[in-house]
Amino acid sequence: MQFLQLVISGIAQGCIYGLIALGFVLIYKATETVSFAQGELMMLGAFGGLAGMTMMGLPFWAAAISAIIAMGLFGVLLERIVIRPILGQPAFSIVMLTIGISYVARGLITMIPNIGTETHTLPVPYKDQIWKLGTLVLNVEQMVVIAATAVLCAGLFAMFRYSKLGMAMQASSQNQLAAYYMGIPVKTLNGLVWGLAAAVAAVAGLLLAPITFVHANMGFIGLKAFPAAVVGGFTSLPGAIVGGLVIGIVESLSGFYLPDGFKDTAAYVVVLIMLMVKPNGLFGETLRKKV
Amino acid sequence: MRFIFKTSYAQDINLAKHGGHVFWYSLLGVLLLAAPWLVAEYWLAQMTFILIYAIVGLGLMLLAGFTGQFSLGHAAFLGVGAYTQAVLTNAGLPFPLALVCAAALSATVGVVVGLPALRVKGIYLGMATLSFGFIVEEVLARWEKVTGGNAGIHIKAPNLFGWKIDSGEGFYFLCLVITVAATLGILNLLRSSTGRAFVAIRDSEISAQSMGIHLARYKTLSFALSAALAGVGGALYAHKLQFISPDQFNIIQSIDLLLMVVIGGLGSVHGAFLGAIFLITMPQVISLTKDYLPAVIGQAPGLQAVVYGAVLVAFVLFEPMGLYGRWLKVRAWFQLFPFYRQGMFKRQKSFQKSDRLK
Numbered sequence: 001m002q003f004l005q006l007v008i009s010g011i012a013q014g015c016i017y018g019l020i021a022l023g024f025v026l027i028y029k030a031t032e033t034v035s036f037a038q039g040e041l042m043m044l045g046a047f048g049g050l051a052g053m054t055m056m057g058l059p060f061w062a063a064a065i066s067a068i069i070a071m072g073l074f075g076v077l078l079e080r081i082v083i084r085p086i087l088g089q090p091a092f093s094i095v096m097l098t099i100g101i102s103y104v105a106r107g108l109i110t111m112i113p114n115i116g117t118e119t120h121t122l123p124v125p126y127k128d129q130i131w132k133l134g135t136l137v138l139n140v141e142q143m144v145v146i147a148a149t150a151v152l153c154a155g156l157f158a159m160f161r162y163s164k165l166g167m168a169m170q171a172s173s174q175n176q177l178a179a180y181y182m183g184i185p186v187k188t189l190n191g192l193v194w195g196l197a198a199a200v201a202a203v204a205g206l207l208l209a210p211i212t213f214v215h216a217n218m219g220f221i222g223l224k225a226f227p228a229a230v231v232g233g234f235t236s237l238p239g240a241i242v243g244g245l246v247i248g249i250v251e252s253l254s255g256f257y258l259p260d261g262f263k264d265t266a267a268y269v270v271v272l273i274m275l276m277v278k279p280n281g282l283f284g285e286t287l288r289k290k291v
Numbered sequence: 292m293r294f295i296f297k298t299s300y301a302q303d304i305n306l307a308k309h310g311g312h313v314f315w316y317s318l319l320g321v322l323l324l325a326a327p328w329l330v331a332e333y334w335l336a337q338m339t340f341i342l343i344y345a346i347v348g349l350g351l352m353l354l355a356g357f358t359g360q361f362s363l364g365h366a367a368f369l370g371v372g373a374y375t376q377a378v379l380t381n382a383g384l385p386f387p388l389a390l391v392c393a394a395a396l397s398a399t400v401g402v403v404v405g406l407p408a409l410r411v412k413g414i415y416l417g418m419a420t421l422s423f424g425f426i427v428e429e430v431l432a433r434w435e436k437v438t439g440g441n442a443g444i445h446i447k448a449p450n451l452f453g454w455k456i457d458s459g460e461g462f463y464f465l466c467l468v469i470t471v472a473a474t475l476g477i478l479n480l481l482r483s484s485t486g487r488a489f490v491a492i493r494d495s496e497i498s499a500q501s502m503g504i505h506l507a508r509y510k511t512l513s514f515a516l517s518a519a520l521a522g523v524g525g526a527l528y529a530h531k532l533q534f535i536s537p538d539q540f541n542i543i544q545s546i547d548l549l550l551m552v553v554i555g556g557l558g559s560v561h562g563a564f565l566g567a568i569f570l571i572t573m574p575q576v577i578s579l580t581k582d583y584l585p586a587v588i589g590q591a592p593g594l595q596a597v598v599y600g601a602v603l604v605a606f607v608l609f610e611p612m613g614l615y616g617r618w619l620k621v622r623a624w625f626q627l628f629p630f631y632r633q634g635m636f637k638r639q640k641s642f643q644k645s646d647r648l649k
Binding site: 100 | 407413423425433542549591592597598599
């Protein structure tokens with residue numbers, strides 16, 4: 001029973017990692033860049049939800065939806081202003097750029113007087129409720145995380161599979177030049193992908209907020225979503241979620257069964273083993289460079 | 292405009308290309324030697340930090356700027372060096388021996404990290420080094436018998452075979468000597484065939500390989516040298532602060548180190564020094580200007596992060612060659628006056644090439 005309990009809380013945590021990793025993978029697939037700012041986008045999303053609920057007095061659902069939409073727009077804007085001018089430069093400069101963005105985002109939030117340095121609780125309607133299922137105690141917050149992740153994944157799957165936009169995104173992620181020749185507006189799509197990634201990050205932030213707290217450094221969890229993306233193979237959307245679940249469950253189990261200190265490093269140990277055994281991840285594509 | 296009349300092939304790889312180099316670097320040397328009598332004690336301590344960070348920067352520059360392997364966990368090597376030095380010095384080993392041990396242990400760890408680097412590239416390598424950095428930080432915090440855990444560890448003043456260096460000036464000279472030695476070592480390495488091999492690997496692994504460069508050997512060597520320099524820097528850092536704890540060697544430190552070489556200018560030895568100067572003086576400049584800003588901005592705790600981030604974004608967007616690249620432009624402007632053209636250093640637009648196929 002205890003084992004099951006640990007696995008469930010691991011799955012909930014893993015869903016958060018998976019959602020952030022989903023953002024990494026979306027951006028990487030579409031634009032071949034790695035965004036280190038994903039964790040900070042999540043943090044901004046959580047703060048957006050908080051601002052909507054406490055300052056404007058919106059109900060939770062309205063605040064959540066407006067925060068997600070706002071973050072989506074922010075992502076599009078970010079791509080247009082800072083990312084697009086240096087596309088085509090070495091991948092590393094974009095990594096540094098996103099690190100810079102994450103510094104600025106974290107610093108700006110901290111600079112807001114009386115709000116930035118505090119930790120806040122997001123007053124969600126399902127706070128601190130539990131369901132009892134036999135001897136199993138289910139935390140509603142964790143169930144909401146799992147359910148929302150499942151719904152979001154289904155939505156994304158449907159979008160990529162059936163909608164014209166999703167198909168165009170897939171095409172441009174496979175071969176930008178060919179997609180461009182087919183009349184797909186690749187640049188606009190890149191912007192939309194950044195928006196989508198930011199919106200997914202905002203969802204992750206809003207889901208995580210009731211479990212932990214809302215504070216300026218919550219974006220550091222993004223560094224744990226990285227292993228999730230790598231374990232799943234950096235180029236696979238379902239891989240990101242599976243990777244997140246793997247990392248979440250391993251972390252939860254090692255926190256209980258192994259001595260102190262393994263909980264925080266479990267994710268990194270897993271990713272190092274993964275890189276040594278199967279560098280392309282569970283679902284990654286193996287490609288060879290042609291000269 | 293200066294024209295160098297070359298009469299022998301050796302002139303191509305001379306360290307000092309012309310009389311101007313000799314003059315200016317000698318002047319810099321004299322100024323650095325005279326610094327303890329010229330500047331106040333506080334600023335001398337800052338200069339010592341610049342020298343220490345420059346040593347670490349040289350190592351990271353060799354790895355990132357010249358071999359093209361990016362490490363997101365370089366603070367781990369710094370930590371290994373610092374803790375080795377602390378433990379050995381406290382056990383009574385003289386400074387030079389402890390320093391050699393710190394460098395050697397860091398280099399060994401560097402080789403271990405370098406091994407996965409032979410299989411993975413780009414972002415995966417960043418991921419591997421990042422994971423490694425987290426694990427080392429956790430080990431430093433948990434191995435309490437040796438490292439003192441999160442409570443940290445104090446370190447005695449360096450002991451140079453019976454001669455105790457406990458003054459700020461003495462330690463400054465010690466750092467200066469080690470920095471100069473490291474710089475000359477790197478410069479010499481870069482003009483040797485090994486250094487050329489590093490640059491070849493950075494520019495294209497496949498072409499380097501097809502010219503007979505043993506990728507595995509040179510990549511591992513680069514990791515080892517880089518880690519050794521970081522270890523030396525870490526050892527000096529430990530002596531300078533006299534107290535170290537695991538949280539000084541976390542991911543933020545790693546990113547700061549990377550920020551240092553990127554802002555300094557990737558692919559130039561000058562860049563390591565310019566980056567170190569930037570990294571150390573920036574907080575000072577911010578705290579000096581704080582009083583002139585409105586209290587809401589000036590006293591906010593996040594100001595430093597915002598400035599760092601904004602400067603980093605600005606450099607990547609507008610000056611990818613870093614501070615050294617900016618200096619090259621200024622120098623070209625003066626040398627060519629009045630014939631400098633706008634587009635001389637224009638970045639070449641390149642099509643987006645798929646990194647996945649590397």
